[in-house]
Amino acid sequence: MIDDQPEAAGAAVAETENPIEGVFDGVEHVRGVAKPDSILIVDGMRRRFGGLVAVDVDHLEIQRGAITGLIGPNGAGKTTFFNLLTGFDTPDGGHVELNGASIDGVASHRLAARGMVRTFQLTKALSKLTVLENMMLGAKNQGGESFLRALFSPMWRAREAEVEVQARALLERFKLSHMADEYAGTLSGGQRKLIEMARALMSEPDLVMLDEPMAGVNPALTQSLLGHVKELRAEGRTVIFIEHDMDVVQDISDWVVVMAEGSIIAEGPPGSIAEHQQVVDAYLGTPDAPPGEPLSSETDGVPAAEMESDS
Amino acid sequence: MLLAINWDIIFTQTFSQGFGTQALVFALAAIGLNIHYGYTGLLNFGQVGFMAVGAYGVGMAVFWLDIGFWPGLVLGVVYCLILALILGIPTLRLRADYLAITTIAASETIRLSVRWRGNRERTGAAEGINDFADPFYDLNVFDRIGSRPYRFLFFEYRADDLWVMLIGWSVVGLALLFTWQIMRSPWGRVVKAIREDEDAARALGKNAYSYKLQSLIIGGVIGGIAGMLQAIDKQSVQPDTFNPVITFMIWTVLIIGGAARVWSPVVGAMLFWGLISGLEAFMRELLDTGLGDSLERYLNLNIQNVSQVRFMLFGLALMIVMRYRPQGIFGSREEMALDDR
Numbered sequence: 001m002i003d004d005q006p007e008a009a010g011a012a013v014a015e016t017e018n019p020i021e022g023v024f025d026g027v028e029h030v031r032g033v034a035k036p037d038s039i040l041i042v043d044g045m046r047r048r049f050g051g052l053v054a055v056d057v058d059h060l061e062i063q064r065g066a067i068t069g070l071i072g073p074n075g076a077g078k079t080t081f082f083n084l085l086t087g088f089d090t091p092d093g094g095h096v097e098l099n100g101a102s103i104d105g106v107a108s109h110r111l112a113a114r115g116m117v118r119t120f121q122l123t124k125a126l127s128k129l130t131v132l133e134n135m136m137l138g139a140k141n142q143g144g145e146s147f148l149r150a151l152f153s154p155m156w157r158a159r160e161a162e163v164e165v166q167a168r169a170l171l172e173r174f175k176l177s178h179m180a181d182e183y184a185g186t187l188s189g190g191q192r193k194l195i196e197m198a199r200a201l202m203s204e205p206d207l208v209m210l211d212e213p214m215a216g217v218n219p220a221l222t223q224s225l226l227g228h229v230k231e232l233r234a235e236g237r238t239v240i241f242i243e244h245d246m247d248v249v250q251d252i253s254d255w256v257v258v259m260a261e262g263s264i265i266a267e268g269p270p271g272s273i274a275e276h277q278q279v280v281d282a283y284l285g286t287p288d289a290p291p292g293e294p295l296s297s298e299t300d301g302v303p304a305a306e307m308e309s310d311s
Numbered sequence: 312m313l314l315a316i317n318w319d320i321i322f323t324q325t326f327s328q329g330f331g332t333q334a335l336v337f338a339l340a341a342i343g344l345n346i347h348y349g350y351t352g353l354l355n356f357g358q359v360g361f362m363a364v365g366a367y368g369v370g371m372a373v374f375w376l377d378i379g380f381w382p383g384l385v386l387g388v389v390y391c392l393i394l395a396l397i398l399g400i401p402t403l404r405l406r407a408d409y410l411a412i413t414t415i416a417a418s419e420t421i422r423l424s425v426r427w428r429g430n431r432e433r434t435g436a437a438e439g440i441n442d443f444a445d446p447f448y449d450l451n452v453f454d455r456i457g458s459r460p461y462r463f464l465f466f467e468y469r470a471d472d473l474w475v476m477l478i479g480w481s482v483v484g485l486a487l488l489f490t491w492q493i494m495r496s497p498w499g500r501v502v503k504a505i506r507e508d509e510d511a512a513r514a515l516g517k518n519a520y521s522y523k524l525q526s527l528i529i530g531g532v533i534g535g536i537a538g539m540l541q542a543i544d545k546q547s548v549q550p551d552t553f554n555p556v557i558t559f560m561i562w563t564v565l566i567i568g569g570a571a572r573v574w575s576p577v578v579g580a581m582l583f584w585g586l587i588s589g590l591e592a593f594m595r596e597l598l599d600t601g602l603g604d605s606l607e608r609y610l611n612l613n614i615q616n617v618s619q620v621r622f623m624l625f626g627l628a629l630m631i632v633m634r635y636r637p638q639g640i641f642g643s644r645e646e647m648a649l650d651d652r
Contacts, residue, residue: 117514
């Protein structure tokens with residue numbers, strides 16, 4: 001429960017304990033490797049847009065309780081992959097299991113009840129709702145969200161009060177309490193990132209999917225956001241996040257998955273990834289490639305990945 | 312010259328129409344539209360279609376189905392429900408524009424269908440259906456004192472008008488109470504979240520499609536009840552009273568009041584009908600004075616085009632309001648400014 005330890009978690013932002021320390025010790029650094037305890041398992045997921053293969057993931061497992069970074073150059077298909085996993089887009093084929101149960105074809109709005117919540121690359125603060133209302137919207141089990149019960153206040157008042165307590169505690173933790181009664185539209189870009197993460201936590205999710213949580217945020221706030229992500233792990237939640245800043249990825253990830261051109265080209269702990277030739281090529285381009293060329297084209301990118309990634 | 316103007320007539324027109332049956336019908340239709348657009352962000356450009364099916368529900372119950380007036384009221388609500396489902400199921404998964412296109416087309420389709428000669432036995436075609444609301448007027452608590460109207464201050468109504476107003480404004484009051492209650496509930500919070508960003512609501516576990524459909528049904532049924540009240544008031548349903556212009560007048564009413572505010576449809580409707588009627592009475596009086604000849608000569612204003620000119624003047628007034636108070640009367644400018652961020 002979040003309510004149990006907001007102060008404890010909030011106090012140690014910089015050095016939060018890592019409850020899954022050492023869990024990846026015996027795991028090989030190869031694509032599609034099995035994890036000791038997978039919360040999410042993806043099999044053969046494909047998505048085409050016309051002739052373009054946007055996502056083509058053979059097998060991927062996400063370790064429960066860990067922070068997994070999903071990196072890759074622009075256009076690698078990371079956000080599309082997120083959309084497919086969270087029901088915002090429909091794959092052409094493939095299977096996904098969450099907590100051991102299939103979520104193939106499950107509508108996006110049902111995934112929150114299954115313990116999976118996402119945020120968006122372009123933050124979606126609900127401008128004309130107050131910050132507190134934004135938070136309270138994220139709660140589960142509010143019967144007053146059904147039309148007939150909404151007509152009778154006694155049917156939802158008690159739950160509403162509980163939700164408000166939970167929302168205010170989270171706002172406290174994310175240092176947004178002073179904004180509680182302001183319209184969310186008045187928040188700064190960084191505060192919007194904070195409220196989106198905080199709002200996602202209202203449903204007490206097992207798996208939090210953050211799409212570029214640190215994009216466009218100043219360095220000080222980045223540190224605080226990093227602290228919040230580590231707190232999620234300390235609470236036992238699983239985090240998958242998309243990020244471009246390699247320093248951030250190195251800092252907080254327990255495991256890193258690299259995508260390029262829709263496929264996963266490598267995975268491993270952050271240290272090993274930086275030395276992976278394929279990743280360096282995909283990210284920085286091969287040294288002899290002329291400027292302006294795509295970082296890796298279809299002829300030398302994906303097939304090459306398939307040959308070398310098992311090394 | 313100005314002294315010759317009969318201000319009593321102008322004020323009587325303004326106040327009588329401002330609180331009259333037209334105003335309550337528009338207020339109610341705008342309450343429905345407020346649920347659609349103001350709170351849920353649905354672009355319904357066919358509110359008159361809901362009014363039409365509500366009105367024809369009652370009319371056809373008496374004229375064609377012969378099941379009587381009171382069951383007709385239920386039938387009107389059922390028709391609205393069906394119309395909302397027909398409009399919403401295919402379009403609400405798509406972008407907001409599709410609902411707008413579909414609703415405006417549907418409202419015209421409805422008007423032309425009931426007008427079609429082949430439907431004469433069901434809808435009365437172009438002649439419509441008349442005198443079907445006697446059971447309603449049989450319950451009138453106001454004495455019909457000869458043919459003279461009731462007068463007090465600047466208000467002047469017939470006994471039957473008063474009866475429609477008593478029931479009609481009570482229905483409006485209930486609709487306001489209803490809007491206030493659901494919009495302060497968690498249901499209302501979800502609906503407003505969908506207005507702001509549907510994807511965010513979905514990511515937080517809300518079935519946006521279902522909520523939008525519910526909102527379309529609720530606002531549509533309220534619009535249908537407005538249509539029934541209009542039909543009852545006129546003791547008649549005519550296809551051509553349900554033309555698209557009515558939809559845009561209802562939008563005007565909502566925008567004057569300010570969207571997403573509980574009271575704005577009522578105040579908007581009162582202002583709309585009060586000012587429109589007052590303007591017309593004023594111009595008619597003006598034409599009766601010594602100025603009449605010069606108005607006709609230089610501005611082409613005469614007794615025949617006064618009722619068109621009043622809408623032109625009202626349009627001008629609306630432009631001025633939008634320039635200096637775009638949020639409407641009750642809207643908050645601060646909130647409006649958030650849209651630009």
